[in-house]
Amino acid sequence: MDFRSDTVTKPTQAMRDAMANAAVGDDVYGDDPTVNELEAWAAERHGFDAAMFTTSGTQANLLGLMAHCQRGDEYLCGQQAHNYKYEAGGAAVLGSIQPQPIENNPDGTLDFGKLKAAIKPDDSHFARTKLLSLENTINGKVLPLSYLAEARKFVDEHGLNLHLDGARVYNAAVALDVDVIEIAKHFDSMTICLSKGLGAPIGSLLLGSRAFIERARRLRKMVGGGMRQAGILAAAGKLALTEQVAQLATDHSNAKKLAEGLNDIPGFSVNAEFVQTNIVFAKLAESVEIDAIAKELAQQDITISPSNPVRFVTHKDISSQDIDVLLEKLSALV
Template identity: 85%
Template structure:
């Protein structure tokens, strides 16, 4: 059992078969029929003009930011945003784009008054504020639809574009019981990760206008992301979006079960209000030696990432019975 992340999901048997039999060509020449079909289908599915298949969510976000912004421009985002905190500073290093992070509210949203105050005047002393980047889900929390409506209004009033890091946007859609297109409609660009809970082995999508995607395609080549017979990967990506979405509801149910169980273990505390999808954060008191606990679990074939708070992520390769086993082992380890 591996609770570190939903990135550890194994591809399904159907994915492995589709990968083995996928028609392929050279995607840098635009000749791979399976990649082309995925990109065309995904653009229509999510309500955008075009799509680009990329190696990872980090690459998709980088290309999105660089396609929206020029050197010396700035984007607004959250302090906890993945494309600010966990992507090696790529926008700044490779795009010369300045991030302007704003403290996230407890529910993951960003305060519009703080965002407004962070927009730079049109003055040669300042970076040019061009873009607002949101993340949904963020730390497992779902941005309310009313907030997305307000964000669209905010960027329109302030002459900005709006990007969504939608690595787990399907988790958000499933949690809200809506079609993903209802979320996508508010954004000028969006990423979707295929290799997290949706279980493809590799890949993410960047979605946007035809003009933005053409810029991103050139940038993808520039940063070394041109792939050749990539249809082998795209075939699994299509199945991720068509066959694996229903699994996310089970993942969410398992996360809720885990949260309840953790609250019953001495030294563990979970704010169940924020367990909205497949990610559970537990705060630990000083009585818990999480490094020793992790070693004990590892001896039983259970993998976690020690920390405080500690993050557990449910996914298709974690069953309800696995939750029971984990809870029992944790209870025993902290006794």
């Protein structure tokens, strides 16, 4: 059992079969039929003009930011945003794009008053503010549809574009019980990670206008992201979006079960209100020796990331029975 992340999921047998039998070509030349099919289908499915298959969510976000912004431009984002905090500063290092992080509210949203105050005036002393980037889900929390509508209104009023880091956007859609297009329709561009809870082995999508994706495709080549017979990977990505979405509801249910069980263990505290999808954060009392606990669990083939708070992530390779086992082991070790 591996509770570190939903990135550890293994591809399904159907994915492995599809990969083995995929029709392929050279995607840099644009003639891989399986990649082309995935991109065309994904664009139409999510309400965009075009899509591009990339190696990772980090690459998709980087290309999206660089396609929106020029050198010396700026994007607004949250302090906890993955494309600000956890992607090695790529936008700044490779795109010369300045991030302007804003403190996230406890529910993951960003305050529009603070965002407005952070927009730079049209003055040669300042970077040019061009983009607002949101993340959904963020730390497992779902941005409400009403907030997304407000964000759309905000960027329109201030002449900005709106990008979504949608690494777990399908988790958000399942939690809200809406079609994913109800989220996507508010954004100028969006990424979707295929290799987290959706279970594909590799890959993310970047979606936007045709001109935007053309710019991003050139940038993908520039950063070494052009792949050749990538249809082998795209075949699994299509199944991730068509066959694995229903699994996310089970993952969410298992996360709730885990959160409730952790609250019954002395020294563990979970804010159940914020367990909305498949990510659980448990704050630990000083008496809980999480490093020692993690080592003991590892000897029993149970993997967690020791920290405080400690993050547990449920996914298709974690069952309800696995939750029972983890809770029993943790209780005994504490």
